[in-house]
Amino acid sequence: xxxxxxxxxxxxxxxxxxxxxxxxxxxxxxxxxxxxxxxxxxxxxxxxxxxxxxxxxxxxxxxxxxxxxxxxxxxxxxxxxxxxxxxxxxxxxxxxxxxxxxxxxxxxxxxxxxxxxxxxxxxxxxxxxxxxxxxxxxxxxxxxxxxxxxxxxxxxxxxxxxxxxxxxxxxxxxxxxxxxxxxxxxxxxxxxxxxxxxxxxxxxxxxxxxxxxxxxxxxxxxxxxxxxxxxxxxxxxxxxxxxxxxxxxxxxxxxxxxxxxxxxxxxxxxxxxxxxxxxxxxxxxxxxxxxxxxxx
Numbered sequence: 566x567x568x569x570x571x572x573x574x575x576x577x578x579x580x581x582x583x584x585x586x587x588x589x590x591x592x593x594x595x596x597x598x599x600x601x602x603x604x605x606x607x608x609x610x611x612x613x614x615x616x617x618x619x620x621x622x623x624x625x626x627x628x629x630x631x632x633x634x635x636x637x638x639x640x641x642x643x644x645x646x647x648x649x650x651x652x653x654x655x656x657x658x659x660x661x662x663x664x665x666x667x668x669x670x671x672x673x674x675x676x677x678x679x680x681x682x683x684x685x686x687x688x689x690x691x692x693x694x695x696x697x698x699x700x701x702x703x704x705x706x707x708x709x710x711x712x713x714x715x716x717x718x719x720x721x722x723x724x725x726x727x728x729x730x731x732x733x734x735x736x737x738x739x740x741x742x743x744x745x746x747x748x749x750x751x752x753x754x755x756x757x758x759x760x761x762x763x764x765x766x767x768x769x770x771x772x773x774x775x776x777x778x779x780x781x782x783x784x785x786x787x788x789x790x791x792x793x794x795x796x797x798x799x800x801x802x803x804x805x806x807x808x809x810x811x812x813x814x815x816x817x818x819x820x821x822x823x824x825x826x827x828x829x830x831x832x833x834x835x836x837x838x839x840x841x842x843x844x845x846x847x848x849x850x851x852x853x854x855x856x857x858x859x860x861x
Contacts, residue, residue, distance in 0.1 A: 610837075611630055612630065613830055613833060613834055613837075614834055615629075615630045615631070615632060616826065616827070616830040617639055617640070617827065617830040617831040617833070617834050618632050618635050618636055618637065618639065618827075618831075619632045619634065619636055619639075619827055620634060620636045620827055621824070621825055621826040621827040621828070624826040624827060624830070625826075636827055639827040639828050639830070639831040640831045640832075640835070642825075642828050643817070643825070643827075643828035643829065643831045643832040643835075644832070644835075646817075646825065646828055647813060647816050647817075648805050648816070649805060649806060649808075649813075651813060651832055651835070653806065654808055654809060654810050654812070654813035655810060655835075655836070655839075657807060657808065657809050657810075658792055658809040658810045658836075659839075660723075661723060661726055661727065661791060661809060662787070662788055662791045662792050664723075664727050664730070665726070665727060665730045665787055665791045666783075666784050666787045666788060666791075668727065668730030668731035669730050669733075669735060669738055669783055669784075669787050670780055670783060670784065671731065672730070672731050672732055672733035673733050673735065673738040673739045673742055673783065674742055674768075674773070674776065674780070675733070675768070676695075676733040676739050677739050677740075677741075677742030677743045677745075677746055678742075678746060678764075678768045678772055680692050680695075680739070680743045681742075681743045681746035681747050682746060682751075682754060682764075682767070682768075682772065683764060692743075695736050695739060695740070696736060696740065698734075698736045699736040699737055699740070707800070710725070711800065711801075714801065719801075720801055720803075721801065721802060721803045721804055721807065722801075722807075723807070725797070725800075725801045726791075726794075726797055726798065726801065730787075737786075738783045738786070738787070741779060741782060741783065742776065742779050742783070745776055745778070745779035746772055746776065746779075749772065749775055753767075753771050754767050754771065757770065757771050785843065785844060788840070788843050789840055789843075789844070792810070792836075792839070792840055793811065793840075794809070794811065795811040795812070795815075798811065798812050799811075799812060799815075810836045813832070814829055814832060814833055814836065817829035817832070
């Protein structure tokens with residue numbers, strides 16, 4: 566009997582090894598489908614790049630992605646054909662984006678820490694009110710905000726575009742950080758309190774270093790949204806020297822039908838390069854930040 570049991574025990578690993586050594590199913594079809602879907606999604610970008618090398622009069626007549634006539638001068642003319650050099654608009658957008666990222670990270674992280682780690686009266690009510698602001702259409706606030714900024718004398722300045730980011734006005738970023746901070750063990754706070762840390766010490770020394778994925782996600786989303794924002798700068802900025810990249814691209818379009826399509830697409834591709842580079846650099850942290858907040 567013991568010999569039979571020993572033979573059975575010896576035969577089990579062999580069976581497992583045989584089953585694991587079997588041929589795997591090919592995934593060629595799945596990969597091919599994903600590649601085709603990726604090409605379809607990238608077609609607008611490929612068309613943009615192709616149109617940036619075409620003459621303006623053949624952008625919509627030449628349907629091929631491979632230009633029949635290569636016009637490399639679109640980039641040089643687009644860089645210098647506006648009232649100001651395109652470099653100025655890139656710098657303006659970069660300044661606004663960097664300050665907006667700093668404002669969102671500071672203000673939203675402080676608000677999220679209060680909701681996630683502190684206990685105070687009315688916390689659930691205020692958190693529900695904050696979530697309610699996410700359901701409010703942004704255009705509803707356009708007129709009140711414009712009147713407020715006009716009374717403050719902030720029109721034709723960057724203050725209307727920057728100050729709201731330092732006041733934690735975006736409920737989505739607060740909610741994202743709250744969900745991430747709630748996943749951190751509360752024993753870390755208790756240990757910090759034993760060592761003499763107050764709420765700000767816990768936030769600065771314990772919570773803040775552990776929230777890098779959530780911060781990276783917030784920074785990437787802020788960069789993309791602020792860099793591509795058109796309505797806000799159009800509403801508050803009137804001086805061409807203060808224009809951002811979206812407003813600069815609008816200047817290539819003429820109401821009389823004499824639009825410089827080739828130059829506009831060339832500068833559009835130039836304006837996409839920082840967004841693509843920033844997204845690729847922080848893609849790993851973006852996926853980790855979203856996965857750990859339960860927003861799959």
